[in-house]
Amino acid sequence: MTGAGGSSCAASDALPLFRVDNTTPTVLTFRQVGKAYGARPVVGPLSLDISRGSMTAIVGTSGAGKSTLLRLANGLVAPDGGEILFEGVPPGSMERRRIGFVFQSIALFPHMNVARNIEIGVTLKGERPDRALVARMLELVELPAAYTSRMPGELSGGQQQRVGIARALAPSPSLLLLDEPFAALDPVTRSSLARRVRALHDTLGLTSLIVTHDMVEALLIADRVLVMARGQIVADETPRALLGGAGGEQAQSLIAVHRDAARRLIDLQQ
Amino acid sequence: MIGLVAAFDGLGTKLTAHVLLSAAALLLGIALALPLAVWASRSRRVAAVALGLASLVQTIPALALLALFYPVLVNLGSLTGWPIPAFGFTPALLALTLYALLPILRNAVTARQRMDPEVLEAADALGMTSWQKLRLVEAPLAMPFIVAGIRTAAVWTVGAATLATMVGQPSLGDPIFAGLQIQNWSLVLVGCTLAAGLALTVDFLIGQIEAGLSFRRRWQAALAGLAIVAGLASCLATTSAASGNGRPHAVIGAKNFSEQFILARLIGQRLEAKGYSVDYRDGLGSSVAYKAIAAGEIDVYVDYTGTLWASEMKRTDRLERAGTLEAIGRWTRSNGGVELVGPLGFENAYAFAMPGEKAKALGIITLDDLARQSPHLVLGADLEFLVRPEWQAVRQAYRFEFADTRRFAPSLMYNALASGDADVISAFSSDGRVAADNLVVLTDPRRALPGYDAVLLVSRRSADNSRFLAAIRPMVGRIGVDQMRQANYAVDRTDGKQSPEAAARALGCATGLGPCLQ
Numbered sequence: 001m002t003g004a005g006g007s008s009c010a011a012s013d014a015l016p017l018f019r020v021d022n023t024t025p026t027v028l029t030f031r032q033v034g035k036a037y038g039a040r041p042v043v044g045p046l047s048l049d050i051s052r053g054s055m056t057a058i059v060g061t062s063g064a065g066k067s068t069l070l071r072l073a074n075g076l077v078a079p080d081g082g083e084i085l086f087e088g089v090p091p092g093s094m095e096r097r098r099i100g101f102v103f104q105s106i107a108l109f110p111h112m113n114v115a116r117n118i119e120i121g122v123t124l125k126g127e128r129p130d131r132a133l134v135a136r137m138l139e140l141v142e143l144p145a146a147y148t149s150r151m152p153g154e155l156s157g158g159q160q161q162r163v164g165i166a167r168a169l170a171p172s173p174s175l176l177l178l179d180e181p182f183a184a185l186d187p188v189t190r191s192s193l194a195r196r197v198r199a200l201h202d203t204l205g206l207t208s209l210i211v212t213h214d215m216v217e218a219l220l221i222a223d224r225v226l227v228m229a230r231g232q233i234v235a236d237e238t239p240r241a242l243l244g245g246a247g248g249e250q251a252q253s254l255i256a257v258h259r260d261a262a263r264r265l266i267d268l269q270q
Numbered sequence: 271m272i273g274l275v276a277a278f279d280g281l282g283t284k285l286t287a288h289v290l291l292s293a294a295a296l297l298l299g300i301a302l303a304l305p306l307a308v309w310a311s312r313s314r315r316v317a318a319v320a321l322g323l324a325s326l327v328q329t330i331p332a333l334a335l336l337a338l339f340y341p342v343l344v345n346l347g348s349l350t351g352w353p354i355p356a357f358g359f360t361p362a363l364l365a366l367t368l369y370a371l372l373p374i375l376r377n378a379v380t381a382r383q384r385m386d387p388e389v390l391e392a393a394d395a396l397g398m399t400s401w402q403k404l405r406l407v408e409a410p411l412a413m414p415f416i417v418a419g420i421r422t423a424a425v426w427t428v429g430a431a432t433l434a435t436m437v438g439q440p441s442l443g444d445p446i447f448a449g450l451q452i453q454n455w456s457l458v459l460v461g462c463t464l465a466a467g468l469a470l471t472v473d474f475l476i477g478q479i480e481a482g483l484s485f486r487r488r489w490q491a492a493l494a495g496l497a498i499v500a501g502l503a504s505c506l507a508t509t510s511a512a513s514g515n516g517r518p519h520a521v522i523g524a525k526n527f528s529e530q531f532i533l534a535r536l537i538g539q540r541l542e543a544k545g546y547s548v549d550y551r552d553g554l555g556s557s558v559a560y561k562a563i564a565a566g567e568i569d570v571y572v573d574y575t576g577t578l579w580a581s582e583m584k585r586t587d588r589l590e591r592a593g594t595l596e597a598i599g600r601w602t603r604s605n606g607g608v609e610l611v612g613p614l615g616f617e618n619a620y621a622f623a624m625p626g627e628k629a630k631a632l633g634i635i636t637l638d639d640l641a642r643q644s645p646h647l648v649l650g651a652d653l654e655f656l657v658r659p660e661w662q663a664v665r666q667a668y669r670f671e672f673a674d675t676r677r678f679a680p681s682l683m684y685n686a687l688a689s690g691d692a693d694v695i696s697a698f699s700s701d702g703r704v705a706a707d708n709l710v711v712l713t714d715p716r717r718a719l720p721g722y723d724a725v726l727l728v729s730r731r732s733a734d735n736s737r738f739l740a741a742i743r744p745m746v747g748r749i750g751v752d753q754m755r756q757a758n759y760a761v762d763r764t765d766g767k768q769s770p771e772a773a774a775r776a777l778g779c780a781t782g783l784g785p786c787l788q
Contacts, residue, residue: 076394096397103395107388111410120406121396151486167396 027052027175027207028073033082035068035231042068043231045082050175055201055208057218059254060228066211069228070177073209074099087174097125100168104180106160108152114138114163115148121171129170137166140200158189165197169204176201178210182217194221215254219243227251280444280550285464286505287440292427292472293502295363299370299423304416306371307378308404317379324372332430336365336437340558357558357567358551362434362441369430370423377419381412414484421476428469432461438523438551438562442468447553452528452761452770453681472498517547520738523562523571526553527680528761528770529618529700529754533572533724535774539784540741556654557581560727564606569732570742574618576720578602580659591721598725607730611739612746616700616754619722620660623697623709625687636713640694641668648673650692652680660719661696667718681762700724700751702759724749748781756780 026049034045043065050056058066071077072084075091086095100121108117118137119129135145141162152160161181168176178197182190198221201208212218218225219239227235227250235247242251310317327335343356343364354360385408393403432443442465449457475494482491520541524534531552538548551568560582562568578598579585582605589597595613602608622637634640640647649672655661656675664670678686684703686692697704697711699722704711726745732738757777760768768776778784 074395076391093394093397093399096395099395099397101392101395103388103392105386105388107386107392109389109392109407110386111407124397124402 025051027087028209029083029085030072031083031085033072033079033084035065035072035077035079041231043072046231046233047082048226048233050207050209052207053205054224055198055206055210055222056224056226057222058209058211058226058228059213059215059218059251061213061254064228065231066213066228067179070179070209070211073175074101074177097121097171098174100171100173100176102161102164102168102176102178102181104183106157106164106184108160108163108167110152112152113148114143114150114152114155117152117163118166118170121167125171133170137170140169141166142196158185158193161185161193165193165200169200174207176206176208178208180211180213183213190217197221216258219255225251227254281460281464282508284440284442284444284461285468286508288428288431288434288442288465289468289501289505290509291359291362291366291434291439291441292424292431292468293505295366295427295431296370296420296424298363298367299374299427300420302367303371303374303378303419307375307382307412307416310375310379311382311408317383321376321379324375327368328372332365332369333433333436335368336361336433337555339365340437340555340561344561355565355567357437357562357565358439361437362431362439366427366430366434370427373422373426374416374419377415377422378412381415382408385411414480417476417480417483421473421480424472424476425469428465428472432465435553436555437558438554438567440549440551444552447526448531448770450679451526451553451681452531452767453764454767454769517545518737519549520546520569520732521549521551521567523554523559523568524550524552525556525559525571527698528773529698529758530572531770532757532761532773532777533614535770536778536783537570537572537726537742537745539771539774539778540745541738543784544737544741546738546741560606560608563608563727563729566606566729566731568729569738570726570728572614572724573727574722574724575613576619576660576722578725579720580663584659586659586663588717588720591723594721595723595725602727607733609728609730609733611726611728611742614724614726614745614749615747616724616749616751617722618698618700618724618754620655620664620719621697621699621704621711621714622694623687623704623711624694626708626710628693629710629712634712636715637664637668637718638715640712641670644670644672646673647693648691649675650678650683650686650695651675652683652696653677655696663720664714664718667716684762700754700758701762702755702757703762705755706759706763724754745783748783749777750781753777753780 028050030046030048032045032047033043034041035043058069060066068077072079073086073091074096075084084090086099089095091099109120112120115134118134122129122133134148138145138147143159143162147155147159152163155163165181181197182193185193194217200206210222219242222239225235225237225239225242226233227247229250235242235251237247237251241247242255245252306320310320330338339361340356343354343361347354347356390403390407393407398406431441432446434441435443435447442461445457445461446465449455449461475498478494479491482488482494522534522538524530534550534552538550541548551562554562556577559568559571560573560578563571575594575598579594583598583601595610599610602610622640624634629635632643634643651661656677676686676692683692683695683697684707687695687709688707697709699711703709726742728739728742754777757773760773760776761770775784775787779786
């Protein structure tokens, strides 16, 4: 957090709990980044810029390298070659404290209650979480305040993922990474939580990178959609452009699946 | 029955010593296992090596492990020149610690391997350092498994600690092994019951901690922890209170048979009459006893010239009696400064004994006769005879070819003869059962078996103490073989059995070495 970031947050009194750094336009940069497991290339080499305030979706079939790309972004996976810069530096454990991460498997700490799960990231930054933090975070993810002292095992999958999102957001991250965050949830919970994430992104002024295999989800919540295939970015378009037919064969085939389904639903109705 | 009560007298101290030994081994085991588990969780190879070694240790019988530490510590002491105690608490502690290591280590490593990798990744994604991840995530998640491992280790340790008797560390094994030796089953039962009760208590208390941790009932875990701490504290308090009574103290050693128990008690009773407080180290292995006195870890014990000659001095030649005693005296003085005070007056030699009727029927009188018929006979021996140099000597002299050789605890050897499991046994000439069971001792025309005069040995420290020697010296030359046989039989017989204490008192009265009480 820079001094400039702090003062900009003081100026906006809509959400005083967040201090988002607006000083650099690019939060994350990949330059010719490649990663292979053994002889099998998984990602790249590819280059990519993520600009501040954007919500970018990475779409592709299983094994396209989406999750690895996300773990390269916060340093959980080290690149074989190229350079990754998060706010100007290669991401390590100190940088990760400013990068939120939401897991497909949720992965809450099973031995900590909801409050401790939410506070942990703030504590790791060396700050003392203020008393109202947990309550504010529960409100943001639309969970009742009474859940503070519940254990993760006592919550439903959707409730757990709301806590997972609260845990990622509590330390006011400069970048939020979401790895198939709704894949394990039922369709109703899924679409309501997806809308909630987009709303939070807008109100908190976040920079978000979301991995999904669901093109519709990507088109509905992202500003920018990257289509990945065999470790490469094969399309980089806005949702509107993709719907207009841009992005090439791979991207269009992902959309076609859903168009097909929608058409069949309409046919069935008639 | 008075003697029986006296035998139970020291049980409190045995129990206390047992608890403290087990607790020390367990704590040391935990202190070693946990860092090792952390290291193993960071490296697959370390995990494999550590678990492999710990499992290997587990396959060594506890008794052998204890016995192994003795020479290891002796050699380590002489190599480094450090005063490493090879006797008593230290070897027992080290062996039990190794035993306690495996269950804790295995549970900790398994707990870490089974941890949800995504949860561990979440810790990394939040920017935890390695230490924070260990403290905040890995340790608390592994804790219930580690406690379960500690629970298993505690039960094993409490059980195996009974074997500490063999290396001269007081424990609940003392009444068990002494009781087995003199066939006093109530002593065995009491020792076993106490050890089992202790194990069950520890199991229950640690189980409460385990349950408290897994069901998040802090008070339950805290209460059980408190009970354990209170138990240990009271044991420590009793021990330190008992050690500071101001009287001069003597430690009396005894090997693992009745005669040794009785003579140790007789020595003890004489020392107590001189104002000493005494401790007994019963059930010492034959080779342990001399090393213990040379190291000053016991003050006095009775050994036999033949044993010292062959096992300690490694000599195979034969001298006449006076020359043997003199040579041994010179040797003990230059090997640990041990003083040979003198012979007690009787011999406890190895002797081959057979039931009188069977010997007559087979026409066996001498060992030469026995050798001729040996291919059709089974030899019953005590636990160590068959590896002793005396056996090598006598076997070569007479060319024995027994159909089979079987080992028995010394007191059970005679039962084996009665039941027909053995035809001839390696008996002891001072044993009361030789006469009582109508056994004949076969003659040794080739004089292959050495003499076994019982001799008093005193450690360097006590040899300089005139008060101590005043209690010991009058025993020289005063105990005849018939008197010793009678005392041995009083302890070994099945009916009207006496405790070693009572037999020692009767022996003291009969020999004028103690008061005669009505």
